[in-house]
Amino acid sequence: MKLGLVPATCLLAPATLLSSDQILNPGRAARVSAALQQAQLDPEACFRVRDLSFERGGVRFYLTDGFLIFARPVEGNRIAAVYSAVDPGDDAELILRPPARSERAALAQATGTPILNAHFGLAAMLFTDGTAVELMRQIEGGIVKHAPEQGLLISSQSSETVRNLLTSFITRITGDVLAAQPESGMFFATVSSRENGNFDILFDPASSEPVSAGTVSSTGTGLEFRIWTNFAPRNFTQPAARARLDDYRIDAALSPDLNLDVVTRATVTVGRAGALRGAMTFELAPDMLVTAASIDGRPAEVFRRESLRANLIGRRHNEPFLLVLPQPLEAGSRHEIEIRHSGKVIREAGNDVFFVAARTNWYPVHDPQFTKFDITFKAPRNWQVVATGEQVQERVEGDMRITRHVTQAPVRLAGFNVGEFTSVRVARGGYKVEVCANRALEPGLASRAATYVIVPPAWPSRLGMRQTAQLVAVPAVSPPDPRTRLSALAQSIATDFEWMAQQWGPPPLSTLTASPIPGFFGQGFPGLLYLSTVVYLDEADRPAAMRTPAQSVFYGEILSTHEIAHQWWGNLVTTASYRDDWLMEALANYTAWLVLEKKKGTRALEEMLQQAVAHLRTERDGEPVESAGPLTWGTRLQSAVAPDPWRSIIYEKGAWVIHMLRRRMGDDAFMKMLAALASRYSFRPVTTENFRELAAEFSPRGLPDPRLENFFDHWVHGTGIPHLNLATSVRGKAPAVDLKLTLTQSGVTEEFAVDVPVEIRFGGRSKPIVKWVRTGPDPVVLSMRLRSAPSRVELAPGGAVLAVRR
Ligand SMILES: [Zn+2]
Numbered sequence: 001m002k003l004g005l006v007p008a009t010c011l012l013a014p015a016t017l018l019s020s021d022q023i024l025n026p027g028r029a030a031r032v033s034a035a036l037q038q039a040q041l042d043p044e045a046c047f048r049v050r051d052l053s054f055e056r057g058g059v060r061f062y063l064t065d066g067f068l069i070f071a072r073p074v075e076g077n078r079i080a081a082v083y084s085a086v087d088p089g090d091d092a093e094l095i096l097r098p099p100a101r102s103e104r105a106a107l108a109q110a111t112g113t114p115i116l117n118a119h120f121g122l123a124a125m126l127f128t129d130g131t132a133v134e135l136m137r138q139i140e141g142g143i144v145k146h147a148p149e150q151g152l153l154i155s156s157q158s159s160e161t162v163r164n165l166l167t168s169f170i171t172r173i174t175g176d177v178l179a180a181q182p183e184s185g186m187f188f189a190t191v192s193s194r195e196n197g198n199f200d201i202l203f204d205p206a207s208s209e210p211v212s213a214g215t216v217s218s219t220g221t222g223l224e225f226r227i228w229t230n231f232a233p234r235n236f237t238q239p240a241a242r243a244r245l246d247d248y249r250i251d252a253a254l255s256p257d258l259n260l261d262v263v264t265r266a267t268v269t270v271g272r273a274g275a276l277r278g279a280m281t282f283e284l285a286p287d288m289l290v291t292a293a294s295i296d297g298r299p300a301e302v303f304r305r306e307s308l309r310a311n312l313i314g315r316r317h318n319e320p321f322l323l324v325l326p327q328p329l330e331a332g333s334r335h336e337i338e339i340r341h342s343g344k345v346i347r348e349a350g351n352d353v354f355f356v357a358a359r360t361n362w363y364p365v366h367d368p369q370f371t372k373f374d375i376t377f378k379a380p381r382n383w384q385v386v387a388t389g390e391q392v393q394e395r396v397e398g399d400m401r402i403t404r405h406v407t408q409a410p411v412r413l414a415g416f417n418v419g420e421f422t423s424v425r426v427a428r429g430g431y432k433v434e435v436c437a438n439r440a441l442e443p444g445l446a447s448r449a450a451t452y453v454i455v456p457p458a459w460p461s462r463l464g465m466r467q468t469a470q471l472v473a474v475p476a477v478s479p480p481d482p483r484t485r486l487s488a489l490a491q492s493i494a495t496d497f498e499w500m501a502q503q504w505g506p507p508p509l510s511t512l513t514a515s516p517i518p519g520f521f522g523q524g525f526p527g528l529l530y531l532s533t534v535v536y537l538d539e540a541d542r543p544a545a546m547r548t549p550a551q552s553v554f555y556g557e558i559l560s561t562h563e564i565a566h567q568w569w570g571n572l573v574t575t576a577s578y579r580d581d582w583l584m585e586a587l588a589n590y591t592a593w594l595v596l597e598k599k600k601g602t603r604a605l606e607e608m609l610q611q612a613v614a615h616l617r618t619e620r621d622g623e624p625v626e627s628a629g630p631l632t633w634g635t636r637l638q639s640a641v642a643p644d645p646w647r648s649i650i651y652e653k654g655a656w657v658i659h660m661l662r663r664r665m666g667d668d669a670f671m672k673m674l675a676a677l678a679s680r681y682s683f684r685p686v687t688t689e690n691f692r693e694l695a696a697e698f699s700p701r702g703l704p705d706p707r708l709e710n711f712f713d714h715w716v717h718g719t720g721i722p723h724l725n726l727a728t729s730v731r732g733k734a735p736a737v738d739l740k741l742t743l744t745q746s747g748v749t750e751e752f753a754v755d756v757p758v759e760i761r762f763g764g765r766s767k768p769i770v771k772w773v774r775t776g777p778d779p780v781v782l783s784m785r786l787r788s789a790p791s792r793v794e795l796a797p798g799g800a801v802l803a804v805r806r
Contacts, residue, residue: 586654
C-alpha cells in the first residue's frame with residue numbers, strides 16, 4: 001500500500017522555473033507569492049555582526065563574525081536572510097545533536113560523526129517563525145555596524161539564490177505569511193560548510209518530528225533529498241491540528257476522452273484551540289486542475305504553484321494548493337467547502353484497459369481522518385465504475401451510467417477504478433466480494449505474453465541423428481483472456497477475506513471489490529483492491545519473466561492476499577508516523593505468507609523466509625542491503641539507486657520480525673495477538689511501542705526479555721543479520737549425559753545480542769527441552785546434565801531467528 005500522503009520531510013527542489021502559478025480569484029495569496037518570487041536582499045538591512053546566536057529545534061547557530069543581510073519585507077515580514085563570511089577571520093558554526101541514540105547513529109552513518117558541528121562561510125535562511133524579529137532585537141541591542149555597501153555586493157551575489165529557495169517553498173511560505181502565526185511557522189537554512197559540504201536544516205513544527213538535516217544528491221535518474229537525521233527536540237509538543245475535514249461528498253463525471261470533472265464537498269470543523277487563519281493546504285494530483293472553490297458558498301482564492309518542473313525532477317506525486325480563507329474561521333465553528341477540479345488522471349493502456357494514475361489524491365486531501373465518503377460517478381454507459389463503499393445506486397441515463405457508493409464505516413481514503421469490466425460476485429459469511437476483470441488484455445501485456453513453444457523438426461529424423469527441437473517465441477495469436485481465471489480468483493479472494501475476518505474480526509467495510517490495474521503492483525484501499533492485470537492470467541499465459549518460481553508465487557499467491565490483508569492492517573488499524581508504517585506492510589506481507597503456508601505447507605513459508613534473507617544480504621555499495629537502516633526509518637530507506645533498500649527491509653525484514661514473534665509466542669497466542677491488535681486499534685493509529693507492548697502481553701511467561709525491549713532494539717530499531725554457529729558435544733552415558741553447547745556469532749557489531757532458542761530433542765515421545773541463549777561477541781557456552789542422550793539439538797528451528805547459519 002502506498003499511503004503516506006503527507007511527506008515526513010521536505011523535498012527540496014532546486015531552482016524551479018516558475019511559469020504560470022494557478023491562481024483563482026486572485027487576492028492576497030497571489031500578491032504574497034508574487035512578492036516572494038521577486039524577493040531582493042535589502043542592502044539597507046545589512047549588518048556586520050558579532051557573536052549573534054539563536055537556536056531552532058535544538059540546533060544552535062553561532063554567527064561569530066561576518067555579515068548578515070535580510071530580504072526586503074513582504075507584507076511587513078522579513079522572511080529571508082543570508083549570512084556571509086567576508087573577511088579572513090569571519091566564521092559561523094552550527095551544532096546539531098539528535099537526542100536519541102538511533103538518530104545520532106543515523107547522522108554518523110551519513111556524515112561520519114554523531115554530533116554535527118559545522119563551520120560555515122555562507123548560509124541562506126528562510127523563516128516564518130519570528131526569526132527575523134529575534135535577530136533584529138539582538139542586532140539592535142548589540143555592537144553591530146550597519147554595512148549597506150557590503151549589502152549591495154551580497155545582494156547582487158545571493159538574491160537569486162534566495163528567490164530560488166523561496167520558490168521551492170512558495171506554497172508553504174505563502175500560507176504562513178497569510179496565517180501570520182509565528183508559533184506554527186517554519187525555519188530553513190542551507191549552509192556551505194567546510195567539513196560537510198552543502199546541507200540543509202529544516203525546522204517545521206507542523207511535523208511530529210520537526211527537525212530534519214540532509215542534503216540534495218544526484219542519483220543518476222534525478223535528484224533526491226537524502227535525510228541524515230530527523231527528530232523531535234526534547235520537550236517538543238506538536239501544536240494540535242487547527243481543523244479537520246469530514247464527510248466527503250464527491251460528484252465525478254468521466255467523459256469518453258477520460259477527462260474527470262469533479263465537485264468535492266466536505267465539512268471543515270475548526271478545533272477549540274483557536275481560530276483558523278490564512279489558508280488551508282490540500283494535496284491533489286498534479287494533473288488535476290482546480291477550477292473553482294468556495295467556502296460557505298462564497299468564492300475563495302486558490303493558489304497553487306506550477307508543478308511541471310517539479311514533477312520532472314520526480315518523486316512529486318502531489319502538488320499542494322492553498323484554499324485561502326476569506327476571513328478567519330472561528331474556533332469551534334463548522335463550514336462547507338466546495339472544490340471543483342478537473343483533469344486526466346486516468347490513462348488509456350489500450351484495448352479499453354485503463355490505468356488510474358492518481359489513486360490516493362484524485363480528490364483534495366487535507367490531513368486524512370477516518371470519515372464518511374459518498375461518491376457519485378457518471379461515466380459512459382459501457383464502462384463500470386467501482387469505488388470505496390457500498391454501491392447504493394446504479395442506473396443508466398441516456399449515454400451515461402450513474403453509480404453511487406457510500407461508506408458504512410469511517411475510512412481515511414477512497415479509491416475508484418473504471419473499465420469495461422466483467423465481474424463475478426461471491427457472498428461469504430456476511431461479506432460481499434466482487435471481482436472485476438477487463439474483457440481484454442492491454443497490448444503491453446498481450447505482446448509480452450508471447451508464448452514459447454517447442455517446435456519439432458520439420459522432417460522426420462534420420463536414423464542416427466538425434467531429434468532436435470527449437471525453442472521459438474511465438475507472438476500470441478489470440479491473446480489470453482483476462483476473464484478465464486475470474487471465477488477461481490473470486491472464490492480465492494472470498495475465501496481469504498473470510499478467513500481473515502474469522503481470525504481478526506470484521507474489516508472496516510463489509511464489501512470488497514477487486515479490480516485490475518495494468519502494471520506490476522497492487523494496492524489495497526478500503527473496500528477496493530487494485531490487482532496487477534498479471535494476476536488475472538493463468539500462470540502459463542503470463543510473460544516469461546513472470547514465470548520464474550518467485551514471480552509465480554508473487555502474482556499467484558502473495559499480491560492479492562497482501563492487499564486483502566490491508567483491509568485490517570492499514571485501513572482498519574492505521575499509523576500516524578512514517579516510523580510506524582513498517583508495521584502495516586510487515587503485517588500485510590506476513591499475512592500473505594501465512595495464507596501461503598495454509599495453502600501450500602510449511603516448505604512454501606520457509607522458501608519465502610529464505611528468499612527474504614537472500615534479498616536482505618544482496619550487496620549494495622559493498623554493504624548488505626539490510627544495513628541501510630532500521631525498519632523505523634520507513635520511507636527514509638527509499639532510494640532511486642537499485643536495489644531499493646526500502647522494499648526489502650520494510651516488506652521482507654518486517655515480515656521476518658513478525659515471524660520471529662510468532663515463533664516466540666506460539667501460533668495460538670500469535671493469532672490472538674493479531675485479533676487484539678485489530679480490535680483495540682480499530683479506526684486508530686498504532687505505534688511501534690504499542691505493538692511491542694501488545695506482543696509482550698501475548699508472549700509466554702518465563703522467556704528472557706519479557707518486555708521485548710531487547711528484541712525491538714535489535715530487530716526493529718537496529719540493523720544486523722548475525723551469522724550463527726552452534727557446536728554440540730555429548731559425553732557420558734544415560735542416566736548421566738553431559739551436553740555442551742557453544743554458540744558463536746559473527747558478522748554483526750559487538751553490541752549485537754539477541755535471544756535465540758536451542759531445541760534439544762529426545763527419541764520417543766518426550767517433550768523437547770528449549771533453552772534460550774543470548775548471543776554476543778564471544779562464544780556462549782552452555783553445559784547441562786541430561787538423563788538420556790539427545791536425538792537432535794537444533795538452533796532456532798522453524799526460522800525462529802533471522803540469521804545466516806554456518
Ligand atoms: Zn502493502
